[in-house]
Amino acid sequence: MKEISEKKVLVLNLDHSPVGVVNVHKGFVLTYLEKATLLVKYDYLQIRSIDHVFDYPAVIRLNHYKNIPYKGVLLNRNNLFKRDKYTCQYCGSEKDLTLDHVIPKSKGGKTSWKNLITACHRCNTIKGNKTPEEAGMPLVSFPFKPNLSYFLAEYAERHATEWIPFLAIKEV
Structure with a gap:
C-alpha cells in the first residue's frame, strides 16, 4: 500500500467539477474549517489526535463555488x-x-x-x-487534447480509486 503521507485529496468545486489536488493535511484543514465537505474517505486510514479520530479525506467538495478560469492542460x-x-x-x-x-x-x-x-x-x-x-505508417491512436480529468483519472487508476466516480473523462 502507498505510504500514507503520499496520499492525495481530490478537490471538487461546488458543481462537482475537479479543481485540483491537495495533500491530505490541506484537505483535512479545509474540511475541519468547514470550507469543504468530505465526500469520500480513504478506507482503513484515520487521522488521530489525543482524543479524536478523523476520517482521512479522499475527495472533498468546496462549500462555496470558486470561479476558476479554465487554463487547459499545458502542452509540453x-x-x-x-x-x-x-x-x-x-x-x-x-x-x-x-x-x-x-x-x-x-x-x-x-x-x-x-x-x-x-x-x-x-x-x-x-x-x-x-x-x-x-x-504507410498508420497511427496506433489519434492525437487529442486532454482535459484535467483525463490526467487525474490516470493518477486515480493507480493511486486513488476513490476518485474515479467523480472524474468524467472527456476529450476537449
Missing part, C-alpha cells in the same frame, strides 16, 4: 508523453522517444495537441517529412 513534452502512455504511436515501442508532427510543419502542420504525438526515434526518422498516410 511530459504531458504529451503521458497522454500517449510513453509509447510510440506508430510501432508501440517505449524506447528512444521523441515528438513527431503528424502533419509536418513544412506542410502547414501546427504545434498543437491534435498534431503532436509520441514517436520513437526510428519511426520518426523513417516517417521523415511525410504524413503517416504517405509513409
Whole structure:
C-alpha cells in the first residue's frame, strides 16, 4: 500500500467539477474549517489526535463555488508523453522517444495537441517529412487534447480509486 503521507485529496468545486489536488493535511484543514465537505474517505486510514479520530479525506467538495478560469492542460513534452502512455504511436515501442508532427510543419502542420504525438526515434526518422498516410505508417491512436480529468483519472487508476466516480473523462 502507498505510504500514507503520499496520499492525495481530490478537490471538487461546488458543481462537482475537479479543481485540483491537495495533500491530505490541506484537505483535512479545509474540511475541519468547514470550507469543504468530505465526500469520500480513504478506507482503513484515520487521522488521530489525543482524543479524536478523523476520517482521512479522499475527495472533498468546496462549500462555496470558486470561479476558476479554465487554463487547459499545458502542452509540453511530459504531458504529451503521458497522454500517449510513453509509447510510440506508430510501432508501440517505449524506447528512444521523441515528438513527431503528424502533419509536418513544412506542410502547414501546427504545434498543437491534435498534431503532436509520441514517436520513437526510428519511426520518426523513417516517417521523415511525410504524413503517416504517405509513409504507410498508420497511427496506433489519434492525437487529442486532454482535459484535467483525463490526467487525474490516470493518477486515480493507480493511486486513488476513490476518485474515479467523480472524474468524467472527456476529450476537449
